[in-house]
Amino acid sequence: MTDIIKLLPDHVANQIAAGEVVQRPASVVKELLENAIDAGATIIKLIVKDGGKALIQVVDDGSGMSETDARLSFERHATSKISSAQDLFNLRTKGFRGEALASIAAIAHVDMQTRTHTNEVGVHIKIEGSKIVSQEVVATPKGTSISVKNLFFNIPARRNFLKSNQVELRHITDEFHRVALVHPNIEFHFYNNGSEIFNLPKGKPRQRISHIFGSRMEDRLVPVNEETEVVKISGFICKPEFAKKSRGEQFFFANDRFIKSPYLHHAVSAAFEGLIKPDTYPGYFIYLEVDPSSIDINIHPTKTEVKFDDENTLYAILRSTVKHSLGQFNVAPILDFDHDPNLDTPYAYKEKGAVLPKVTVDATFNPFQEATERRSGGSFQKVSAKGWEDLYEGLDEDLDTDNFSSLAIESDSDVQGTMYTDDEVGEHLATTFQLRRKYVVSTVKSGMLVIHQNRAHERILFEKFLGEITVKEGVSQQLLFPLELSFNTQELGILQEIKDSLTNIGFAFESLEEETVKVTGVPLVVPESGIGTVLDRLIADYMEGFDTGSISQAEVLAQALSKNLAVRTGEILDQESQLALVNNLFACKEPTLSPFQKLTYTIISEGDIDKKFS
Structure with missing residues (x-):
């Protein structure tokens, strides 16, 4: 051979x-x-x-x-x-x-x-x-x-x-x-x-962070410093109120080298527990200095994944250091058991001075005056009770007690104040109802239809936004006063990249300048109070979603918008909204799956129900 x-x-x-x-x-x-x-x-x-x-x-x-x-x-x-x-x-x-x-x-x-x-x-x-x-x-x-x-x-x-x-x-x-x-x-x-x-330009770490992520980052940073025999920790964490939906501003450096460490990330997240929402991520720029012999940086070709000798100790030190910084700079709430809240001055009265009480006396008051008399000028007059019968005028007519067709009935599901007649309520209740604030249940010829309200609404909004981006027929609701929002250079670049698509669905921008965006109009489905949140989530989802497959920019944008604006699990829908959800879902081109390829509804056949009772 x-x-x-x-x-x-x-x-x-x-x-x-x-x-x-x-x-x-x-x-x-x-x-x-x-x-x-x-x-x-x-x-x-x-x-x-x-x-x-x-x-x-x-x-x-x-x-x-x-x-x-x-x-x-x-x-x-x-x-x-x-x-x-x-x-x-x-x-x-x-x-x-x-x-x-x-x-x-x-x-x-x-x-x-x-x-x-x-x-x-x-x-x-x-x-x-x-x-x-x-x-x-x-x-x-x-x-x-x-x-x-x-x-x-x-x-x-x-x-x-x-x-x-x-x-x-x-x-x-x-x-x-x-x-x-x-x-x-x-x-x-x-x-x-x-x-x-x-x-x-050359500068200090805090200045470098501000130059990269914008001057607004300067006020969001809280310094972190700790030196032990195991590790020297320095850097900054972002205040809890600035936690984001994306993982963008999260940086670990070990011996002047960027690293990825889910274990150490968990240590930082644990320190923020209770201070941020579960679906948000804290920002941090943390520099670790350890003995080079205690770290292996040669376990991956990209050298971003490393192995520490004593990760458990490093985890505990890092978590304690972050929690100490949050408390030291009054970022975290502090419990004072010796403080008596009853002695606090109400907020509305903090800036007000003391006012002397005033006593007024009615010199004309006569305790022997009869109740039916009143003082007028300098003499007493009787109050006439004539005409009291007019209060009951018209009540002697016959009442039609059998006609209740226009009586308004409010069911438990009418939480948004929608009122129906008795016939309408009976008809709607027989057609759809909401289960566990998560599913909309209706009847079909073959059995029972169960719709996942969040996924179904995502599909409806996805096809709506995708059509508006393509056809450019989005309806915009103009704001009375332009809204100014701040973004860093990278986020601003993404907004400029997708500006045309956002304009097609109803967003209107007066300017996209350095670190500042002026919004003058939004789509009808976007609440004015949530414009900043929607754009933040949109940028985060776009950054993560645009690299996952070969789908177009319009599809990624429609996915991100539908995800952030769809009805959530736990929201109560009235009868009219339930019916609209059912009708709009089956008017879609692809009603079976959500934009993220998850099932939107299922049908439980009458035979399956019968088997449960056999």
Whole structure:
């Protein structure tokens, strides 16, 4: 039998490694930014075109590379960070495996110019699919500039799996945030398609957070600080009243590296227990500093999943630290058992002064005066009782006691004040009724119809909004006074992206300026008091939903709106609303399933009911 095992060529091995290291353009951004930081850069520029598919360029003023180092940097497992296996347990740099540049060069066109501080000229290298096309001496500023063009040009299947430019840009922005937040001492610039998105000067962590997420974040932050033998904790948490429906503003950093840790996230959430609603998430920017030997950052190719030696202790310390900060800055309610609330001054009287009581005396009062007399001028007059019979005028006519057709009856389900005649109530009660404030039950020829009120209303609203976005016939309710709402740069970018679709369904915007949005009109189904909440939830659902499949923007938007505006489980529906729900559901094109592919109704046949009594 001949030998069948053979070594793979380097370019094939690099493409396989690229499948682990480079998942999308954001992965390239992460690797290049981390290399620039390891090079000691003080100014880093990120330039992106077409969501990173056409171009990703990172320019830094770091130490640069010599001609030999520049050539070796594209070889597999070539790195300056470690020299032995023991070094893996004392890592303080970003990249250390030496696979990033080799993997990127295997699936893209790479152009690198670099020069050290001591050399007068630098080196220019061009690589296409792991093949070096050219290498020459060039005059270039000190530092390194790496351009990655036509990502996945030689792997069409991987390129086809990339999302739209807007989605890929969103992932790139997330990676940029993760790197910029942990390095406030470095100046960052971010350009997309020729326009500057972020200009982040050097500063303190709190200033860096405000520059990224908007100036309104400044008043929402509560500092967190604790130092123990196990871990040093610093950073900020957001006040409970600013908890959101999305997980956007949640960042953990361990030894200046962004990490994902559901276990530590649970510790923070436990500290906020009772202060925020169950379906909301607290915001936090927490920096952990631990002994490098007590953390393993090499368990995943992306290096975002880590393993701590003593997670239980870290959990307890983090939870206690967050709770201490909430109490220390009077964010959490405090119980004072020595306080007597009866001694508190009512809120309405706090600013009022004392008023002396006044006594008035009726000098004309006569206790011997008869009840039927009154004082008029200077004499007494009798009060006439004539005409008292007129009060009962008309009551001697015969009453038609058999005619109760117009008598209004209010049933237990008429909680919204809807009134029906006796015939209407009988008819409606025989047609539909609400079960457990969750289902609407009705009768059909084959048996009993049970409708899930929340899912059914989602389907109705979904098809309504989808039609309005497509046909552009949404009805808008104009606000008497424009409503001003604040959003960060990323949220504002999403609103600008979906502005046309929102306008088609009835939203009207006066302006979408920096951090501020003026709303002048809303759809009829959106309550004026809930405009801000609806837009917040819409942005959160859109950010999470637009990347889950290949559905269109209009469908994602219609899904998000129907989810947030549909009737909830637990709401009481009157008879008219129940009937409207049934009729509108079966007028839909797809009444069986909700927009999220869940069953909206079921029919229990008469035979199934009979079997229960057999």
